[in-house]
Amino acid sequence: MTKLKSWIPVDITSDFSIYNLPFGIFSTENRSPRIGVAIGDKVVDVLKVYNLGVLSPKVLKKEIFDNLFLNDFIALGKSVTNEVRLQIQDLLIQEQSLLKNEPDVLVEQAKCTMHLPVRIGDYTDFYSSIEHATNLGSLFRDPDNALLPNWKHLPVAYHGRASSIYVSGTPVIRPNGQRVPKGEINPVYGPSTLLDIELEMGFIIGKDTEMGESISTGRTSDYIFGMVMLNDWSARDIQKWEYVPLGPFLGKNFASTISPWIVTLEALEFAKIEAPKQDVEVLDYLKCERLNYDIELHVDYTPNKGIVKRISVSNFKYMYWTMSQQLAHHTVNGCNVRVGDMMASGTISGPTPESYGSLLEMTKAGKHKIVFEDGMERTFLQDYDAINLSACAVKNDIRVGFGECKAQIIPAK
């Protein structure tokens, strides 16, 4: 990969290197929400760049960038969105760049409010980490038969709630609901006592399909615009009682948090890595090159008034089912997808306890405590605790990261 350097100073620890250039929706005190691109600790105001007349694809219009969401931009297709990204990259590299004389084009990230980047039509959550599925099967069913018979034949998934997906920074209110206290058979009502996290990555659909249309594994990259981090908050006590036979519902749909910047699939190209071998032969429509992305994932836990601790280091490369397989499966029945839909990985756990993606797994369903530096202890989330997810692909000098995906828990209403 050619070495690139921006005239904007970018710290080597920054997630937003010149190789990244993710898209998001930002506002400032004086500017309504619009499309931005992150570079170092700045945001490029893409509407202003457009107004300079330096973006060449002819289909572009002012309304595309002066927009509450990225959907209209993404819908222009990769030939356009990739070109815009590369043109912005050029403008951030050229010593004679026009942008240098336009200080207004660059805004301090610290002064920006970030918004939900896309209007999410439908949200699907997969269950594609074999370590996570095995851990859960062992905890709740049978360690010798932890995976259900279908698990290695298809990427299991369910539909989540799109309305309650919030951008990083939005506080999460502890949900009320029904749970059955230990040893009893009837439910009681009250705030969830087993509030958990789920470390996930999501991908954003970049192209519509029609009813009846399937996306083959070889064509999926055309349909994946980019990726975000996702914390799929889970109330385990509510979930446990409600989930048979139709799956999780109120235990999940009170809130999910995503990171504000969508990192394009093209920016992650350099991080491609072989995916885990699949030891059961899959049906033809799920066969494909075993390609994954090497993205290190972190969970940082700050207990109420306590000291932050990194409680997990996982990696997207562990995924047994790849995004390609997920999307091929999702559409094999002709289910249509739309620009802005989000499909998520499910909790990403690695092979060791240090790489588990949920408190349920880390604490073995509450049996083991997480101990913090100052002696504080936790099993599940308490009020005013905060979680931050981070994710980064690094190779040689190239660093492409996802920023923050954080939220604090506030008490139930």
Added chain:
Amino acid sequence: MTKLKSWIPVDITSDFSIYNLPFGIFSTENRSPRIGVAIGDKVVDVLKVYNLGVLSPKVLKKEIFDNLFLNDFIALGKSVTNEVRLQIQDLLIQEQSLLKNEPDVLVEQAKCTMHLPVRIGDYTDFYSSIEHATNLGSLFRDPDNALLPNWKHLPVAYHGRASSIYVSGTPVIRPNGQRVPKGEINPVYGPSTLLDIELEMGFIIGKDTEMGESISTGRTSDYIFGMVMLNDWSARDIQKWEYVPLGPFLGKNFASTISPWIVTLEALEFAKIEAPKQDVEVLDYLKCERLNYDIELHVDYTPNKGIVKRISVSNFKYMYWTMSQQLAHHTVNGCNVRVGDMMASGTISGPTPESYGSLLEMTKAGKHKIVFEDGMERTFLQDYDAINLSACAVKNDIRVGFGECKAQIIPAK
């Protein structure tokens, strides 16, 4: 109820009496999609009525009616939408009505194309018919313990797919997918061989809530704009293999069909009836007046090149969990709802085989054949078969119906 009569001739068998006046989105050869109200075999072009200056609420604007969806109209709130409906009712009753001189305001339904009435943000499907849940539990688990322990404590539900909800008349393509042939353990790929219907009703959310906000059972009618019919097509072979542990996914999300006209809750007021008694005491947040709606439901089956047969007569009044309880439960954890969201009943089965709402139940999972007048036989849907649902509340001379909810099955791709 005061007897009302329109100067437009309305057949006594028409679903669209002067008492009904449901809202929908229609287009004709010369007119782009816009809001309409059904009366008899006509559609009132509400944009044209607005342009006459006879609708008084001040918040109304042209763009509200010249719209691809009803969402913006519904979002104005019931004080406005009810007033508009009653003003249109007046205009259709008054002998001196302005509309009489505006022939262009009334369009033949036969010349209209109906569109999806709302942009559906999220779609939730409940499982609230005790007869249906009992039948399924008996068929697949244990007739003596047909209901799972949570069923009488909460209205079980799952999230469905919003992108694949189509308006009545849209053909449904038979889905491909994985199924496990009888006696085998590995799945094969191909068109579903057990394609089924689900007779349901859905309600459309009329008012947004914020994260953390719950809707108490006493306040739900403010949040329910109206109702539609829903056929939630189901591929039982795909569903059976995929659904553990996270619930139905590809077995359902290829297509759902809804009726084009949203019948307002106010138009159904006269059809209120006592709901079935609940024999397990529910938690306080689910307690409320046991009110349901007496809406007769029909399933008409036309086999390929065959003669139509009415295969089921059911009723919405059988619902064990009411819409009020469903909405209170859905939001008890603070999950936000948005104007245009759809929540559906789940399959509505009555107490006898003649009132079952799915082929699975009617044929006892394929054991008993449905025999048509000309000797044709069916267990599950074959290609080019068509299903039409209808629904109607009738009391004395008042008739409020839902029109058609139909689709034909076309072969898998």
